[in-house]
Amino acid sequence: MPCLYNKYKTMKPRNVGPPRFATYLLHLFLTPNRAEETEGDLEELFQQRIGEVGLRQAQWRYVRDVVSLLRPSLIKRQEHHYPRPTNTTMLRNYLTIAFRNLTKNRVYSFINIFGLASGMAVAMLIGLWIYDELSFDRQFKNYDRIAKLWQFVKFDVEKASYDVMPIPLAQELRSKYPDFESVGISVTRSTILAAGERKLLKLGNYVEPDFMKMMSLNVVSGTPFGSNDVNSILLSESLANTMFGTENPLNKLIKLDNKQTVKVVGVYKDLPSNNTFNDVTFLVSWKFFAANDEGAKRDRDQWDSNSYQIFAQLKPGADFDQVSAKIKDIRMKRDNPPGYKPEFFLHPMSKWHLYGDFKDGVNTGGLITFVWLFGSIGGIVLLLACINFMNLSTARSEQRAKEVGIRKSIGSLRSQLISQFFSESLLLALLAFVLSILFVQLTLPFFNQVAEKKMVILWANPLFWLAGLGFSLLTGLIAGSYPALYLSSFQPIKVLKGIMRTSRSATIPRRVLVGFQFTVSVTLIIGTIIVFRQIEHAKDRPVGYSRSGLIEIGMYAPELSRHYTALRNDLLNTGAVAGMSESSNSITVQAGGTTDISWKGKSTDTKPLVMSNYVTHDFGKTVGWQIKEGRDFSRDFRTDSSAMILNEASVKLMGFQQPIGAIVRQGSREYKVIGVIKDMVKEDPFKPVNPSFFAVNYRNVNTINIRLAPQVSGHEALAKVEQVFKSYSPDSPFEYKFVDDQYSQKFGTEERIGRLAGGFAILAILISCLGLFGLASFMAEQRTKEIGIRKVLGASVFNVWGLLSKEFVMLILVAFCLAAPLAYYVLSDWLQNYQYRTELSWWIFAAAGLGALAVTLLTVSFQSIKAALVNPVKSLRSE
Amino acid sequence: MKGTYLGEFEEVVLLAVAIRSGDAYGAAIVNEIEQQMNRSVNLGAVHSALSRLQEKGLVSSEMGGMTAERGGRRKRLYSVTAYGRRALEEIRQLRNQMWDAIPNPALT
Numbered sequence A: 001m002p003c004l005y006n007k008y009k010t011m012k013p014r015n016v017g018p019p020r021f022a023t024y025l026l027h028l029f030l031t032p033n034r035a036e037e038t039e040g041d042l043e044e045l046f047q048q049r050i051g052e053v054g055l056r057q058a059q060w061r062y063v064r065d066v067v068s069l070l071r072p073s074l075i076k077r078q079e080h081h082y083p084r085p086t087n088t089t090m091l092r093n094y095l096t097i098a099f100r101n102l103t104k105n106r107v108y109s110f111i112n113i114f115g116l117a118s119g120m121a122v123a124m125l126i127g128l129w130i131y132d133e134l135s136f137d138r139q140f141k142n143y144d145r146i147a148k149l150w151q152f153v154k155f156d157v158e159k160a161s162y163d164v165m166p167i168p169l170a171q172e173l174r175s176k177y178p179d180f181e182s183v184g185i186s187v188t189r190s191t192i193l194a195a196g197e198r199k200l201l202k203l204g205n206y207v208e209p210d211f212m213k214m215m216s217l218n219v220v221s222g223t224p225f226g227s228n229d230v231n232s233i234l235l236s237e238s239l240a241n242t243m244f245g246t247e248n249p250l251n252k253l254i255k256l257d258n259k260q261t262v263k264v265v266g267v268y269k270d271l272p273s274n275n276t277f278n279d280v281t282f283l284v285s286w287k288f289f290a291a292n293d294e295g296a297k298r299d300r301d302q303w304d305s306n307s308y309q310i311f312a313q314l315k316p317g318a319d320f321d322q323v324s325a326k327i328k329d330i331r332m333k334r335d336n337p338p339g340y341k342p343e344f345f346l347h348p349m350s351k352w353h354l355y356g357d358f359k360d361g362v363n364t365g366g367l368i369t370f371v372w373l374f375g376s377i378g379g380i381v382l383l384l385a386c387i388n389f390m391n392l393s394t395a396r397s398e399q400r401a402k403e404v405g406i407r408k409s410i411g412s413l414r415s416q417l418i419s420q421f422f423s424e425s426l427l428l429a430l431l432a433f434v435l436s437i438l439f440v441q442l443t444l445p446f447f448n449q450v451a452e453k454k455m456v457i458l459w460a461n462p463l464f465w466l467a468g469l470g471f472s473l474l475t476g477l478i479a480g481s482y483p484a485l486y487l488s489s490f491q492p493i494k495v496l497k498g499i500m501r502t503s504r505s506a507t508i509p510r511r512v513l514v515g516f517q518f519t520v521s522v523t524l525i526i527g528t529i530i531v532f533r534q535i536e537h538a539k540d541r542p543v544g545y546s547r548s549g550l551i552e553i554g555m556y557a558p559e560l561s562r563h564y565t566a567l568r569n570d571l572l573n574t575g576a577v578a579g580m581s582e583s584s585n586s587i588t589v590q591a592g593g594t595t596d597i598s599w600k601g602k603s604t605d606t607k608p609l610v611m612s613n614y615v616t617h618d619f620g621k622t623v624g625w626q627i628k629e630g631r632d633f634s635r636d637f638r639t640d641s642s643a644m645i646l647n648e649a650s651v652k653l654m655g656f657q658q659p660i661g662a663i664v665r666q667g668s669r670e671y672k673v674i675g676v677i678k679d680m681v682k683e684d685p686f687k688p689v690n691p692s693f694f695a696v697n698y699r700n701v702n703t704i705n706i707r708l709a710p711q712v713s714g715h716e717a718l719a720k721v722e723q724v725f726k727s728y729s730p731d732s733p734f735e736y737k738f739v740d741d742q743y744s745q746k747f748g749t750e751e752r753i754g755r756l757a758g759g760f761a762i763l764a765i766l767i768s769c770l771g772l773f774g775l776a777s778f779m780a781e782q783r784t785k786e787i788g789i790r791k792v793l794g795a796s797v798f799n800v801w802g803l804l805s806k807e808f809v810m811l812i813l814v815a816f817c818l819a820a821p822l823a824y825y826v827l828s829d830w831l832q833n834y835q836y837r838t839e840l841s842w843w844i845f846a847a848a849g850l851g852a853l854a855v856t857l858l859t860v861s862f863q864s865i866k867a868a869l870v871n872p873v874k875s876l877r878s879e
Numbered sequence B: 001m002k003g004t005y006l007g008e009f010e011e012v013v014l015l016a017v018a019i020r021s022g023d024a025y026g027a028a029i030v031n032e033i034e035q036q037m038n039r040s041v042n043l044g045a046v047h048s049a050l051s052r053l054q055e056k057g058l059v060s061s062e063m064g065g066m067t068a069e070r071g072g073r074r075k076r077l078y079s080v081t082a083y084g085r086r087a088l089e090e091i092r093q094l095r096n097q098m099w100d101a102i103p104n105p106a107l108t
Helices: A002-011 A020-029 A032-053 A055-069 A087-104 A106-134 A168-176 A209-214 A237-244 A286-292 A294-299 A320-327 A368-410 A414-451 A462-489 A492-497 A504-539 A564-573 A619-623 A638-642 A648-654 A714-728 A739-745 A748-782 A784-792 A797-831 A842-869 A872-877 B008-019 B026-037 B043-056 B082-101
Strands: A146-154 A159-162 A180-195 A198-207 A219-222 A232-236 A253-256 A260-268 A282-285 A309-314 A343-348 A357-359 A362-365 A550-554 A577-583 A592-594 A597-599 A610-615 A627-630 A643-647 A663-666 A669-677 A692-696 A703-708 A736-738 B059-066 B074-080
Touching (some): A020 A032, A020 A055, A032 B043, A032 B074, A055 B043, A087 A106, A087 A368, A106 A368, A106 A414, A106 A462, A106 A748, A168 A180, A168 A309, A180 A209, A180 A237, A198 A209, A198 A286, A209 A282, A209 A309, A237 A260, A260 A282, A282 A286, A286 A294, A368 A414, A368 A462, A368 A492, A368 A748, A414 A462, A504 A748, A504 A797, A550 A739, A564 A577, A577 A619, A619 A703, A638 A643, A638 A669, A638 A692, A643 A663, A648 A669, A648 A692, A663 A692, A669 A692, A736 A739, A748 A784, A748 A797, A784 A797, A784 A872, B008 B026, B008 B074, B008 B082, B026 B043, B026 B074, B043 B059, B043 B074
Parallel strands (some): A198 A282, A232 A260, A610 A692, A643 A669
Antiparallel strands (some): A146 A309, A146 A343, A180 A198, A180 A253, A180 A309, A219 A260, A232 A282, A253 A260, A357 A362, A550 A703, A577 A610, A577 A703, A592 A610, A597 A663, A627 A669, A643 A692, A663 A669
16 A cells, blocks of 8 residues: 555655645735634644545645635734834825825815816916927928028018019029029919819819929829829828718819819828918819919919919028028019019028018017917916915915924934925825816817817827926925925924914015915906907907898809809899899908009109909999998999099098099009098908009909898898809809808907917916915914904904905005006007007006906905804814 | 624534633634534634634634644634623523423424
């Protein structure tokens, strides 16, 4: 028998002990202080059972026992008999104390964290916005070498700037100036694209092949067109999808404006949303435009017809300013230089978006102003939130003087206390940071809508995290510095005896901070009111015509332009239309002007620009312009084909005492002035109206103006109008625009700024109020005893309320005195940008001040009345 | 009264501790119960019952000596407290009282 056993053993190195995994499981889960006895019992039973029931059974029972031991009541950690302090124990204590402090004063904690988080969220949103603005156009590979051609021209006293060029300039640059790597003409047009049943009105560019090279266009299928291709079109991926769906768009035919047909030679990847060409959906060969467009045919060799954009890419190493200097006088050196003295220059791509404004030949910035404006608002809101955070933290920290005393007497070192307070405020700041990311994530869709952008949180951008965390760290350090450095210096004996009193001077920095907060808030309130008033001011401005029910339709299809009278009669016969006419360009756009105009008494040394408008006889009645003198165009006078109607601004320019009957020469024709109309706001509603003339011309028109009959509902009327249009031009989509909408788009920028500034102002005030609320309640709490004694001695609720509110009212007054001149200075500067502007009336300042005062009193009163109503017995009894 | 209520198994374990008085530890109690009641018991059930009894104050425990068959590990020795003894007696009394209350014919 023994030998068998030995054989068994050598054959198979079998585990004769308890199953290892079960022991492992036991070690993993069992509380350490039970391990010894439990393992002992298991081992003893196991050994005993080997004898009784055999190894396998014993092992099986062992496993069962282990499993049965893994019950919550036995796994549960039990108290150690003796504390086993480690490095983490004290840190855990700090955390516990920090957490207890948070839950003890829930309101303060909420105000503190929430206020800081919303401040951070605002700063983050603005940061994202600025990032988006600064990264505009940056996706182009040759970003730093691309420029657009601009020119300064001098019509009058000041130099004006235009980004449109004559066609031959492109060839001139290409052939004679070696600094250019490529030069490309481009022109943007709304065009009807028709393929089969599908007809779309889309914006696209007609470009030379170099344009595609410069913009590093990513052609995903097909090939870009070459310099010899004429009837070729490239579609953006999204447009190709809407036009052809899943079909392969290559080699499909598309009819443009119901005239010529082009072939799809390629599809390019849509450009990202934040670039200059984001509304361009297709590219057609420039050769096509040059061969088909009447204007382009005429302007082919015209050096003085400026209607086309030219983009250029410099060779590496070439300098924009130097090249600009070389090309400046190209036109003036040629024969027959024009009177407006054009100076060509290059506007680098890096400045297109943010530095697009010129005044008298100097770049005056542009959108960059708003980047600065919002940047500073973001910074200020963040600063306000930080101030709150610091104020509340320091105010509350005084309550913890006793804790400092006890910690010190038990043996804390000062450095330990410092690190405790620092880590506590860092923790809060980090909490606020996490919360603010949540806020941003939640509000970003809304913010995107207001700002008209497509921003996302830069999760993957290390800079974002670095800035966010770095900032939290900084806030935590600053806010924690007072308790950490000051409180930790207390002598325990004084603190514990209770003779430690914080002096009044300790509250001075806090008051200064609150005062600063309110200065900013009042400034923001005033600013917001002024921005909105400026918008209202411009909106209320008389526009000189009536916008209600006025719609416009572009005449893209050639069929429309040939049947003026028939179309007009058909439209009027529907009963849904009160008036119809045609004009050169929309009434909300001023397309062209001329300097080739003269009148009796014109001085010879200036070349003023007079805006030219060509209309049909019925234009005035349709848009409802207001005739000041003379008469409207009429079919009864055959001579009206050479009649002219001026606006008030041009009468002023021309200096006519008796405008009616005066002769004005334009080009090679003489016109007789038959009427004067009130100025119509066609351009910027913030600027004075330019001198303009109107003349009858049935060929030079491209827009149909229709006044819908007021008695017919808009929906019904539009359906009827559409029917008529379809009968004339069945192949073009019926695209109309309400003049009202077009006009309100002119306020887009200002309204956006107004909305954003208003939103931020409200947030800033909210944050300030949060802080004020916290501070007021803290002060009321600290003075509980004082208030109790005062009440016992006979003070009324009103007395106590006054006592507690007085301090804050004083602060507001000081803040207002600082804010008013500051706001006046900044805003009068801003209003200088607008020639048509509102006034800075005193009542706006008064309203803002009173508003701030009211908000403050409301906030503070809640606390002070609460404190004043407390029964003095209660407040005095507790000790 | 929930705190002092004794479950059936708890009562058995408490009795086993009393029987093994002086040498009552986990493995011994398992053996005792298996012998007395002729049924197999899990160590976990015993340990959990013991810790419940200790929480209720019916048994007390201390660490005892080590033996070779336990791989040199110490035992936790349990002993019935005075309160535990009284609880056992009360249970017994209650049972007897109920036995006595049964009318004779019912048992025949």
